[in-house]
Amino acid sequence: MPLADDVLRGDFLAISRGISLVENAAPEAREVLDALSSRVGGALRVGLTGPPGVGKSTTVDELTAAFVARGEKVAIVAVDPTSPFTGGALLGDRIRMAKMAEGGRVFMRSMATRGTPGGLARTTQDAADLLDASGRTIILIETVGVGQSEIEISRASDCVIVMLSPESGDGVQAMKSGLLEIADIIAINKADRGGADRLEHDLKTAFELGLRSRRDMPIVITEAIRGKGIPELVAAIDGLIAARRGSGAFQERRRENMEDRIKQIAEFLIQKNLWDANGAGRKVAAAAENVLSRRQSPYQGAQDLVREVLR
Amino acid sequence: MPLADDVLRGDFLAISRGISLVENAAPEAREVLDALSSRVGGALRVGLTGPPGVGKSTTVDELTAAFVARGEKVAIVAVDPTSPFTGGALLGDRIRMAKMAEGGRVFMRSMATRGTPGGLARTTQDAADLLDASGRTIILIETVGVGQSEIEISRASDCVIVMLSPESGDGVQAMKSGLLEIADIIAINKADRGGADRLEHDLKTAFELGLRSRRDMPIVITEAIRGKGIPELVAAIDGLIAARRGSGAFQERRRENMEDRIKQIAEFLIQKNLWDANGAGRKVAAAAENVLSRRQSPYQGAQDLVREVLR
Numbered sequence: 001m002p003l004a005d006d007v008l009r010g011d012f013l014a015i016s017r018g019i020s021l022v023e024n025a026a027p028e029a030r031e032v033l034d035a036l037s038s039r040v041g042g043a044l045r046v047g048l049t050g051p052p053g054v055g056k057s058t059t060v061d062e063l064t065a066a067f068v069a070r071g072e073k074v075a076i077v078a079v080d081p082t083s084p085f086t087g088g089a090l091l092g093d094r095i096r097m098a099k100m101a102e103g104g105r106v107f108m109r110s111m112a113t114r115g116t117p118g119g120l121a122r123t124t125q126d127a128a129d130l131l132d133a134s135g136r137t138i139i140l141i142e143t144v145g146v147g148q149s150e151i152e153i154s155r156a157s158d159c160v161i162v163m164l165s166p167e168s169g170d171g172v173q174a175m176k177s178g179l180l181e182i183a184d185i186i187a188i189n190k191a192d193r194g195g196a197d198r199l200e201h202d203l204k205t206a207f208e209l210g211l212r213s214r215r216d217m218p219i220v221i222t223e224a225i226r227g228k229g230i231p232e233l234v235a236a237i238d239g240l241i242a243a244r245r246g247s248g249a250f251q252e253r254r255r256e257n258m259e260d261r262i263k264q265i266a267e268f269l270i271q272k273n274l275w276d277a278n279g280a281g282r283k284v285a286a287a288a289e290n291v292l293s294r295r296q297s298p299y300q301g302a303q304d305l306v307r308e309v310l311r
Numbered sequence: 312m313p314l315a316d317d318v319l320r321g322d323f324l325a326i327s328r329g330i331s332l333v334e335n336a337a338p339e340a341r342e343v344l345d346a347l348s349s350r351v352g353g354a355l356r357v358g359l360t361g362p363p364g365v366g367k368s369t370t371v372d373e374l375t376a377a378f379v380a381r382g383e384k385v386a387i388v389a390v391d392p393t394s395p396f397t398g399g400a401l402l403g404d405r406i407r408m409a410k411m412a413e414g415g416r417v418f419m420r421s422m423a424t425r426g427t428p429g430g431l432a433r434t435t436q437d438a439a440d441l442l443d444a445s446g447r448t449i450i451l452i453e454t455v456g457v458g459q460s461e462i463e464i465s466r467a468s469d470c471v472i473v474m475l476s477p478e479s480g481d482g483v484q485a486m487k488s489g490l491l492e493i494a495d496i497i498a499i500n501k502a503d504r505g506g507a508d509r510l511e512h513d514l515k516t517a518f519e520l521g522l523r524s525r526r527d528m529p530i531v532i533t534e535a536i537r538g539k540g541i542p543e544l545v546a547a548i549d550g551l552i553a554a555r556r557g558s559g560a561f562q563e564r565r566r567e568n569m570e571d572r573i574k575q576i577a578e579f580l581i582q583k584n585l586w587d588a589n590g591a592g593r594k595v596a597a598a599a600e601n602v603l604s605r606r607q608s609p610y611q612g613a614q615d616l617v618r619e620v621l622r
Contacts, residue, residue, distance in 0.1 A: 030610050033608050033609070033610060034608040034610060034611060036608075037602070037605065037607060037608030037609075037611070038605045038606075039605075040605070041603070041605060125609075129609075251603075254603060255596075255599055255600070255603060258599035258602055258603055258609070259595050259596060259598075259599045261599075261609055262595060262598045262599055262602065262609055262612050262613045262616060263585075263586065263595060263613075265609055265610055265612075265613035266585070266613040266614075266616050266617045266620075267578070267581075267582055267585075268613075269610075269613055269614060269617050270578075270581060270585075270617055270621070271578055273617075274574075274577070274578075274581075275574065284570050284573055284574055285566075285570060287570075287573050288566055288569035288570045288572075288573055289566070291348070291569055291573065292352070292562075292565060292566060292569055294348065294349045294350075294351070294352060295349075296348060297344050297345040297347075297348030298344070298348075298436075298440075298569070298572055298573055298576055299341050299344060299345060299576055299580075300345060300348070301573050301576075302573045302574075302576035302577040302579075302580055303577075303580060305573060305577050306577045306580050306581055306584075309577075310581070310621065
């Protein structure tokens with residue numbers, strides 16, 4: 001199919017169109033993804049998350065520059081799980097895109113996935129597949145760390161960098177919120193504000209005491225706005241990936257992620273089948289009426305409905 | 312069943328135990344909810360949401376005091392979609408609980424629903440059903456307005472108060488984020504900071520220009536920390552509910568909410584059936600292997616899986 005062919009040639013416009021199809025849950029999205037599936041798997045997918053204001057965009061830009069300098073073909077997918085915008089670039093991204101246009105070496109895309117059928121993880125992974133098939137070698141997936149989004153970025157990535165800053169109790173908040181649980185590497189940014197060493201020490205203590213499997217968690221101190229610590233962060237990513245490829249952990253994580261992903265897609269397909277079917281709306285309305293008139297609990301109503309629609 | 316009987320008598324400990332069962336997705340939760348279903352429907356469910364720091368807790372406290380003063384039996388359910396804590400009271404709630412213990416007239420519960428199977432809406436609605444059956448007459452559901460949570464609070468409530476403050480661009484942010492779309496009443500809090508009239512004017516203009524169906528949106532200016540505007544907010548709720556009961560819109564919304572809820576529960580039950588079934592894990596693993604070895608796209612793998620498990 002022509003669009004898939006253009007994606008395979010690495011054409012930025014074709015990739016953009018493909019991602020828009022994915023975002024809009026268009027039927028053609030399936031066709032493109034199916035057509036490309038034998039060419040997916042070569043790119044490294046690096047997630048990057050952290051609280052608002054920690055410096056994610058700056059760090060992504062600096063990482064990108066470092067990767068481009070050594071010949072990688074980088075794509076950036078910025079996922080905003082809280083924004084209702086879809087399909088377009090956000091203001092901040094336009095500025096960054098202009099800055100990085102440099103001969104079209106970097107593909108950059110914002111995805112606003114709130115309300116997308118099937119959720120953030122599904123559309124982000126589909127977009128990453130398109131980019132992967134297009135020949136990009138590193139896909140940076142950036143998302144703000146709120147709510148469920150960090151769990152989903154973890155499922156979409158080969159490794160996750162969690163960014164914290166020494167200010168405003170990020171460390172404690174991160175421990176409480178579960179952000180640390182998905183970290184493969186921690187970057188303490190804004191080292192110039194002071195307190196970075198203290199935060200590093202606190203994190204190390206926490207890992208020693210509580211999170212035993214994380215005892216060897218790489219912690220990198222950065223000052224992204226001045227490019228400081230970026231080579232060390234790149235080295236941490238390279239080292240982690242090399243070690244995991246050697247031990248088989250890399251492929252194991254891809255397998256786990258793919259199992260999760262297939263389950264999510266299966267649930268999405270079933271839901272579509274259920275509620276798009278003929279007469280489904282009438283059956284749901286009847287079940288709701290039963291509950292509202294106190295003849296059944298919502299669970300009994302739903303169970304009867306499931307029996308009927310799956311029959 | 313004994314627990315259900317104790318809930319019906321309005322016993323706070325029994326209600327608490329019931330909600331914990333719901334949070335933990337325990338099998339007994341179903342039994343309790345089924346046993347109580349014929350006694351659910353009498354309570355008014357009022358959602359209250361807005362950005363962090365807008366004064367939601369204070370407003371809920373003041374509303375509660377006003378409702379208690381006129382003889383209502385109030386329950387507060389504070390939902391934190393970003394917190395991984397489950398089943399326990401958060402620090403802030405402890406302070407508030409102590410303040411409101413006043414003879415056990417108010418039931419207060421925090422629910423941390425991140426990662427709960429089936430999501431925030433399902434567990435919150437189940438908890439509200441328990442409280443409803445226990446004889447509470449008003450259930451205030453408070454949640455921070457981030458991500459998907461406000462859509463879910465709207466589904467769980469008879470009406471939703473969206474709180475904004477004049478500072479920090481809450482208004483613009485609310486318009487952009489879709490928060491206004493779920494509002495039945497708007498409360499502009501922190502009127503003492505200045506700018507409340509301006510925000511009210513901006514909102515009215517926006518409703519006139521863009522959101523036609525919201526032209527008559529009640530907007531109340533409050534200063535909750537001093538109790539100012541609370542009688543007006545109570546009057547706005549009473550007026551809205553009375554009008555909707557008169558027009559049939561109240562029951563219509565309950566019907567829509569219940570249809571959504573039954574669909575959500577049906578999806579939850581199907582997912583449980585799918586993945587808890589014998590051999591499901593092996594089938595998922597085989598599908599993932601097919602995709603990782605580039606024989607199929609994730610969608611093809613998921614579709615085959617669905618066919619097989621639903622057969």
